[in-house]
Amino acid sequence: MALIGAILGDICGSQYELRRPHNLDWKNCELFTDKCKYTDDTVLSIATGMWLLNETNKEPWEFYLEYGKKYSGVGYGEMFEDWLFDGGNRVNESFGNGCAMRISPITMYFRDAFPMLAEYNDYIGIAQKTCEKTHNSIESYKGVSVVTNCSLMALNNRSKDVIYDYVLKHYPSSRYTYGVDRPLDDYRKNYVWSATVQDSVPVAIRCFLESEDYESFLRNVLSLPCDTDTIAAIGGGIAEDFYKKTLDNSNELLERYLPKELLDDVSKIYNEMP
Structure with missing residues (x-):
């Protein structure tokens, strides 16, 4: 639930990050190729899951520091790299989209406790806690809250109508350049590559809203000149939770692209999450 959707989105999108062809046949292209790889989105998503499993008083940023140093060279942003180099001592006031691509395990943690209500404040705190050291900004707190709630x-x-109405309250095009109310056809013509959370979260959710299954969600992401791996990771968890599956060969894909240690962590998260 959610984590595999985020990881597969990251791997699929990695082949086109910063190098997506203008004429990409996104409706028919091969989704997983030899150019694919796991990136920081996968590593830090797994780190979030391991933090939720931990029975100590360790903070999420301690897991990001541990995994970030252990799995180097996987595409961390410049501010996060500086934070790692500094040993996690600083507080980054970042509004980069990295805060929203790593929170899919939170859904798994709360899956049996979700209220049949329209308010989700009980879950916002734990999502925002993941931002405290690395993305301490209003936009980051909003982004992780919206993604978790979706x-x-x-x-x-x-x-989808209920989810759309909720997101529209937070990301209307009257206040944001890329509001969730703008259709993908508009984005395909006018979207400009961005790594900010406010330019990524509503777009990722729009890719989900206009999808029919998990695969079509991935293809929607690839149709945009965007930060493909991170957009696909952000929306991939939502898509998995909505469609209740990802791809038929998901286990084969994870074994193909992930090292054994990360595979073992994924298994641990799925098997031991409360």
């Missing part, structure tokens, strides 16, 4: 709504069978 995944929880999707997992609990809320309709």
Whole structure:
């Protein structure tokens, strides 16, 4: 639930990050190729899951520091790299989209406790806690809250209309350059590559809203000149929770692209999450 959707989105999108062809046949192209790889989105998503499993008082940033140093060279942003180099001592006031691509395991943590209500404040705190050291900004707190709530709504069978209405309150085009109310056809013509959370979260959710299954979600992401791996990781968890599956060969793909240690962590998260 959610984590595999985020990881597969990251791997699929990695082949086109910063090098997507203008004439890409996104409707028919091969989704997983030899150019694919896991990136920081996968590593830090797994780190979040391992933090949620931990029975000590360690903070999420301690897991990001540990995994970030252990798995170097996987595409961390410049500010996060500096934070790693500094040993996690600084507080980054970043509004980069890295905060939203790593939170899919939170849905798994709360899957059995979700209320049949329209308010989700009980879950916002834990999502925002993941931002405290690395993305301490209003936009980051909003982004992780919206993504977490969308995944929880999707997992609990809320309709796309309900999810859309919720997101529209937070990301209307009257206040944001890329509001969730703008259709993908508009984005395909006018979107400009961005790594900010406010330019990524509503776009990722729009890719989900206009999808029919997990595969079509991935293809929607590839149709845009965007930060493909991170957009696909952000929306991939929501898509998995809504459609209740990813791809038929998901296990084969994970074994193909992930090292054994990360595979073992994924298994641990799925098997031991409360």
